[in-house]
Amino acid sequence: MAVAEPYVPQPIARGLRGLRPVRQARAVLSTGEIVGLALFGLLIVVAVLAPAIAPNSATVPAGQPFTPPFHGGLLFGTDEVGFDIFSRVLFGLRTSLLAAFAVIASGVVVGGIIGLIAGVVGGLVDNLLMRFTDLFLALPGPVLAIAVVAAIGPGFSHTLLAVAIVWWPFYARIVRSEVRALAARPHLEAARLSGAGPARRALRHLLPGAVPAVIVTASLDVGNLVVTLAALSFLGLGAPAPAPELGAMAARGLQYLLQEWWVPILPGIAVFVLALTANLAGDAFRTLFGDR
Secondary structure (H helix, E strand, O other): OOOOOOOOOOOHHHHHHHOOOHHHHHHHOOHHHHHHHHHHHHHHHHHHOHHHHOOOOOOOOOOOOOOOOOEOOEOOOEOOOOOEHHHHHHHHHHHHHHHHHHHHHHHHHHHHHHHHHHHHHOHHHHHHHHHHHHHHHOOOHHHHHHHHHHHHOOOHHHHHHHHHHHHHHHHHHHHHHHHHHHHOOHHHHHHHHOOOOHHHHHHHHHHHHHHHHHHHHHHHHHHHHHHHHHHHHHHHHOOOOOOOOHHHHHHHHHHHOOOOOHHHHHHHHHHHHHHHHHHHHHHHHHHHOOOO
């Protein structure tokens, strides 16, 4: 009769090891997910290199006002001031992506810490932290953003602050749920019996296991945040003129929709493409980290 080898506790998910290899990823991803992932990566590169790629300044007129697209060497034409819309869209992509990443990063850090503490400690602490989290989940983001801007003054940074305040609870809930599920597995008891303290169990065995779920959620949140921030900018809560921000550009150009359609439409298309590719990339990450 064979004797079972003693169980040796290992860190869960050496988190990203659950990611499928490239060859296997090509087999499990749909064509749309592959295209979306590639386009989203391309948009990130374009946003990072916007100062080098943009043919003109985003805040200095490059031609006569209302120059149509493909005239005068201007791909997207000019707006009511004479700004090159193509250059402003490139810088707007950069602004939107950086803003989305900043909100997501703050949400992952704050929500991750709260979710980890709640999941590890449990009991009264868990209940108090989750009720606190539910309080913020009940706050509507756009309404809170308007309230924050009214209280501390207009500005894109204030809008980001308001959105970040209501975004972290989602990550707190996800991390807490993953930690609670992992805590019930046999390897945690084995780790405790082997002498691992609470901090080591939390950081070494529990937190890494929540990484895949957090990455999938964050990747799907990029598209949602791009649309949310663009909508708030459309309402006048974005960066003041002449800063290149996609939602604000579409809002300011809306009055010219019937005559100079390209002024509001092209920034709006940029928002749509960025949100669509971000969501497709998020679906790809969900597939890659899915049923392993």
